[in-house]
Amino acid sequence: MNTAMHIPDGFMKNAQGHLVPEALVREQDKLRDQVVTDLAMQAIHIHEALSAFKRKALADIADTIQIAADKWEVDLGGKKGNISLTSYNGEFKVQRVYAERITFSEELEAAKELFGRCLDRWTEKADNNIRALIDRAFRPNNSGQIRTAELLGLLRLEIDDAEWQTAIEALQASINVSGSTVYVRVYKRIPDTDKYQLIPLDLASV
Numbered sequence: 001m002n003t004a005m006h007i008p009d010g011f012m013k014n015a016q017g018h019l020v021p022e023a024l025v026r027e028q029d030k031l032r033d034q035v036v037t038d039l040a041m042q043a044i045h046i047h048e049a050l051s052a053f054k055r056k057a058l059a060d061i062a063d064t065i066q067i068a069a070d071k072w073e074v075d076l077g078g079k080k081g082n083i084s085l086t087s088y089n090g091e092f093k094v095q096r097v098y099a100e101r102i103t104f105s106e107e108l109e110a111a112k113e114l115f116g117r118c119l120d121r122w123t124e125k126a127d128n129n130i131r132a133l134i135d136r137a138f139r140p141n142n143s144g145q146i147r148t149a150e151l152l153g154l155l156r157l158e159i160d161d162a163e164w165q166t167a168i169e170a171l172q173a174s175i176n177v178s179g180s181t182v183y184v185r186v187y188k189r190i191p192d193t194d195k196y197q198l199i200p201l202d203l204a205s206v
Contacts, residue, residue: 050201057184061085061096093187093196098180102148107174112138114167115154121163130157 011019012033022030065083086093115134137150152175155168187196 053201054184057094058096058182061094061184091189093189095183095185095187097183097185099183100180101178102152103176103178104146104148104151104174105176107170108146108151111167111170111174114163114170118161118164118167130159133157 007013007019010022012022012025012030014020061083064085082095082097084093084095115138119131119134133150133154137147137154139147141147151171154171159165186199186201188199189196
């Protein structure tokens with residue numbers, strides 16, 4: 001059931017849901033409303049188009065894999081396998097990539113405490129680069145999110161110290177794989193090279 005308020009001609013609805021005669025609305029407010037509304041509607045259309053593109057791309061990739069699998073009676077890539085398809089002339093490449101979604105349990109706080117004890121014990125002897133890595137890894141990013149890549153990077157450090165190894169074990173125990181996300185990436189070959197350049201499909205990369 002559509003419960004949206006009908007807005008009569010000559011009126012605008014404000015943020016509180018009240019109808020205001022257009023004659024009482026400042027021109028600057030009308031201009032801002034038009035700009036924001038137009039951009040938002042375009043963004044919605046672009047989002048819907050990208051969603052439709054992703055659905056079609058995944059379906060087309062799956063069909064291509066299935067046709068090859070049926071022909072040779074094998075399983076190529078599987079339903080959740082990463083796969084790369086290239087055009088006949090080599091100009092374009094499309095990839096289906098699955099990435100695991102990683103979260104951390106409350107044991108991350110124990111790991112943070114243990115890493116901190118190592119730094120306290122090492123005092124001046126602690127490598128400044130390692131200290132900076134640990135500080136950055138446990139510091140939330142600008143959006144307040146956990147820095148997953150930096151935390152996982154600590155697992156690659158080989159330090160011969162019993163308390164450090166305990167901290168690493170606590171960090172490993174805190175890691176939870178909560179599923180996977182599928183990405184579709186499209187590339188165009190750079191002319192006269194064997195390298196490919198990603199065609200960005202997000203605003204931050206345009």
